[in-house]
Each structure stands twice: as structure tokens, then as C-alpha cells.
Amino acid sequence: MIHPEQQRRAYLQAMGIDVWLPRDAPEPVISASVEAPGSMGWNELRECVTHCTRCELAQSRTNTVFGVGNPDAEWLIIGEAPGAEEDRRGEPFVGRAGTLLDEMLRAIGQSRDSVFIANILKCRPPNNRDPRPEEAAACRRYLERQIELVQPKIILAVGRIAAQNLLGSNEPVGRMRGRPHDFGGIPLVVTYHPAYLLRSPSQKAKSWSDLCLATRLAAECDT
Ligand code: URA
Numbered sequence: 001m002i003h004p005e006q007q008r009r010a011y012l013q014a015m016g017i018d019v020w021l022p023r024d025a026p027e028p029v030i031s032a033s034v035e036a037p038g039s040m041g042w043n044e045l046r047e048c049v050t051h052c053t054r055c056e057l058a059q060s061r062t063n064t065v066f067g068v069g070n071p072d073a074e075w076l077i078i079g080e081a082p083g084a085e086e087d088r089r090g091e092p093f094v095g096r097a098g099t100l101l102d103e104m105l106r107a108i109g110q111s112r113d114s115v116f117i118a119n120i121l122k123c124r125p126p127n128n129r130d131p132r133p134e135e136a137a138a139c140r141r142y143l144e145r146q147i148e149l150v151q152p153k154i155i156l157a158v159g160r161i162a163a164q165n166l167l168g169s170n171e172p173v174g175r176m177r178g179r180p181h182d183f184g185g186i187p188l189v190v191t192y193h194p195a196y197l198l199r200s201p202s203q204k205a206k207s208w209s210d211l212c213l214a215t216r217l218a219a220e221c222d223t
Contacts, residue, residue, distance in 0.1 A: 038145070038148070040145055041149075042071055042149060045142065045145055045146070045149070046066050048142070049064050049066050049122050049142055050064050050066070052064065052122065052123075052142075054138035054139070055123075055134060055135045055138040055139070057121070057123035057124065057125060057126075057135060058123060060123075060124070060126050061082075061087055061123040061124055062087045062088055062090075062124075063087060063088070063089070063090035064090065064122045064123055065082040065086050065087065065090055065091060065092050065119060065122055065123070065124075066090075066118075066122060067092060067116060067117055067118035067119070067146060068091055068092060068112065068116070068117050069112060069113060069114070069115050069116035069117050070113060070114055070115065070116055071116065071149065071150060072150070072151075073114060073115045073116040073150055073152055074114075074115075074152055074153040074154065074218055074221075075110055075114070075115040075116070075152060075153070075154055075156060075214075075218065076115065076116050076118065076146075076147065076150050076152035076154070076155045076156070077101070077105075077115050077116070077117045077118070077155075077156045077158060078117075078118055078119065078120065078143070078155060078156070078157050078158065078162045078166065079092060079093060079101075079117070079118075079119045079120070079158050079159060079162055079193065080119060080120055080121070080130075080131065080158075080159050080161040080162055080193065081119050081120060081121035081123070081124060081125055081131050081161070082119060082121070082122075082123065082124040083095055083097075083124065083128055084124065084128070086098075086124065087123075087124035092117045092118065092119055093117055093194075096195075096198060097193065097194040097195040097198060098194070100194040100197060100198060101117075101158070101194045104194065104207065104211060107208070107211065108211050108212075108214075108215055116146070116150050116152070118143060118146050119143075119162075120136050120139065120143065120161055120162055120165045120166075121135055121136065121139050122139055122142060123135075123139075130161060131161060131165075136165050147183070147184075147186070152186060153186075153187070153217075153218040153221040153222075154186070154187050154188070154189065154214050154217050154218040154221070155183055155186055155187070155188040155189070156188075156189055156191060156210075156211075156214050157188060157189070157190045157191070158191055158192070158193050158194065159173065159192065159193025159195075159196065160172065160173045160193070162190075162193075163176050163177075163190040164176075166183055166188060167181055167183070167188070167190075173190060173191075173192055173193075173196075176190040177189075177190045177191055177192065177206065177210050178206070178209065178210065178213070179213075180213065180217055187214075187217040187218070187220075187221070189210055189211075189213055189214040189217065190210070191206075191207045191210035191211065191214075192206065192207050192210075
């Protein structure tokens with residue numbers, strides 16, 4: 001049987017992640033049977049994220065925040081990055097914004113258990129600053145693999161950071177929302193981040209119309 005530490009190093013290497021070892025450490029023996037990143041299952045991917053050191057956020061995080069929900073969800077919700085509470089609990093959207101996200105999901109007949117919720121970053125940026133491009137790039141393959149595994153009918157990008165990263169755009173949310181986008185063949189809808197909606201409740205009506213658009217696009221996948 002392969003040793004867990006050996007397996008961890010092998011996964012990191014398979015994902016192109018540098019493995020740093022003390023100078024006098026023996027060379028790790030890497031099993032040739034390790035899966036390529038593109039074929040990792042949920043457990044392996046989660047394990048990789050848990051031990052990730054691809055960017056400096058690994059040094060300040062308390063927990064990685066892998067994502068939660070139904071691995072076969074029709075809806076994939078993608079936010080920005082964990083905040084303080086998410087970092088403490090290892091779960092996305094558990095603060096006030098999370099409560100509003102739960103309400104938004106309930107309004108469309110979904111729940112935290114029926115959808116899958118993930119973020120652009122799996123680790124909290126200190127002081128809730130915006131994710132840096134190199135951090136988003138380092139985390140990208142984890143999210144892409146999650147998308148491949150879930151195979152959602154619809155992706156809902158909540159907030160500017162999620163939308164701009166997924167669509168490779170610099171447009172403000174106000175210009176990206178309200179119309180269908182495409183993410184590798186999967187329909188994608190942009191809407192406001194629930195934290196923004198808490199500050200600007202007058203925008204909730206627009207967000208509701210985005211959710212209705214996403215519902216329609218998800219239904220079209222069945223026809
Ligand atoms: N905001 C996000 O975008 N994601 C979280 O997980 C929490 C807050």
C-alpha cells in the first residue's frame with residue numbers, strides 16, 4: 001500500500017505543484033500509478049486542496065474551504081474566496097452573506113444540499129483583500145476539476161471576482177449580469193454577490209431576475 005505522505009507528494013507533483021523537502025530528506029518514492037489531475041476523483045482532489053501550498057495563502061489560512069453540496073448538482077454556485085468565518089469553519093458562505101445566499105437558493109427551490117457551492121480561492125486572503133491574479137491562477141485547476149466532476153447544468157457566478165475570473169473579463173458585474181454566458185459549454189449567469197446585496201438591498205430585484213434567467217437556462221438543458 002502506498003504511504004499517505006508519499007501519496008500526498010505524488011498528488012502535488014501530478015498537479016504540477018513544487019514539493020519542497022529539507023536538504024537531507026530522502027528522495028520521495030513516487031508511485032507511477034498516481035492519477036493525472038484531470039482524472040482525480042472527489043477524495044483525491046479534496047486531499048490535494050487540504051495540503052495545498054501552491055500560493056502564500058497556505059501560510060495564513062486556518063482551514064482550506066473546498067466547497068460543499070451535492071456532487072451531482074445541477075447548479076454550481078461560485079463565489080470569491082473564504083472570509084474569516086469560512087476560514088474558521090472550513091465551509092463556504094457561512095456568514096451573513098451565506099444566510100442571504102441560502103435564502104436566494106430557497107427562492108428558486110434549491111438549497112445548500114441540492115447545489116454545489118465553491119469559490120475561486122480555497123484559502124482566505126488576509127484582511128479580506130481581493131484575490132491576487134497569481135492566487136486565482138494557482139487555484140484554478142482545483143475549480144476546473146470540480147466543475148468537470150459536478151457537470152452542472154448551470155453555473156451561477158456571484159460577484160465581480162467570480163465573474164471576472166471565470167469569464168476572463170474586466171467588465172463590472174452590472175454589465176455582465178442579465179445575459180447568458182458560456183463556460184466551456186456550460187451556461188453561466190452572473191449576479192451580484194450576496195454581501196453586496198446586504199449593503200445595497202435595492203439591487204435584489206435584479207439578482208432575482210438573474211436567478212430566473214439561470215433557472216430558464218438550466219431547464220433548457222433538459223429539452
Ligand atoms: N464570500 C464568498 O465569495 N465566498 C465565501 O465562501 C464567503 C463569502
